[in-house]
Amino acid sequence: MAAESPERSDAELVAEALKGREECFGDLVSRYQGPLVNYLYRMVRQPGEAHDLAQDVFIKIYQALDRYDPQYKFSTWLFRIAQNAAIDRIRKRRVSMVSMDRPSDDDEGPWEFAGHDPDPYRDARNRERGDAIQSAIDALPWEYRELIVMRHYGELSYEEIAQAKGMPLGTVKNKLFRGRQMLKESLADFLTD
């Protein structure tokens, strides 16, 4: 993911934060909070849990900030930690025997699109599409699912995904291609003319 701030790169913000300018770490949080929360949401499927996990990931990153190697991309480091945290959370949930197919009744709410539509029909349609998208993503084999989520929700580039996963660039492209083919088949009803 390209740094949004034209003035300062991620590495520069990390260097400033290490000098004691905490607000520079805040700028990194602002830069990555959207992709990170969305990535974790698609992994753990509950918005509240995704936010809590994202907060934990940022704290973990802050505590280890002096170990960041500017040779590598900050986003790669961030998402590798996020991925491990998400996997850990999913494993714990499995151990506690909570269903992995759908959120339980006491979850914070339905999966929905970012905007709340005042039109009840369109709102219902949005919810339907939201459910269909999540189901389609859940149905993907893990090796495709994590790459699709990294690309579309984590907003990582091919190169960043390759670095984070330790895969050749060609493998990343191929897995994204296969994953999208499956997604397209699952969501055909929403894509046709």
Added chain:
Amino acid sequence: MSDLDPSQVTELLYLEPDGELTRRQISQLEALAAASPEMARERRELARLHALLVESKIEVRAGFRSDVMASLPAAGWAARHPRTWWVAAAVLALLGGAAGLLAGLSAARLEPASPFVAALGALGDLLVSSLTAGAGLLGASWRGIGLALGDWLGQSVPNALAFGVVLAGVGVLLLRRLRRRARPAPAAVAAPSRTDGSAVE
């Protein structure tokens, strides 16, 4: 029209929405889509799939950044940074300077040249008296060390001042440590598991 084989065309179609194709590759796809309605439909559907995924993003809750910033703990690297020590060092230097000045005045037994110097001298005397009194009290309850300390402090002004400087410095350092610890502790985070054999940061 195109030097791409069918499998390459399909792969390019699926990768096009990422915006990472070259201008030439996009032109090739556009030319092929113009000649093939089926491919044009496929291209439209893929663009829709991309848009659908983009639309399905959730909004980050308001105040998320503030929540993160408020829960940042004292990191180990922060405690090692010079900024953590500069206030304490500055106070120590200031006290050391004042001690040196007072000691110099006392040693030279100079008559105060101005009210300011006289005030400094009086403050110095007050500090010595306080320290001597304190040491006396300490000696009453902790006889051995207390008496020795009291004797040592009473011997000369520089001794008393040095003791005062050390006490003030320790006080400042303790205060700074307490301020850092007073921040809210982070939520417990389990150590991440390793998925790819790489070091977990």
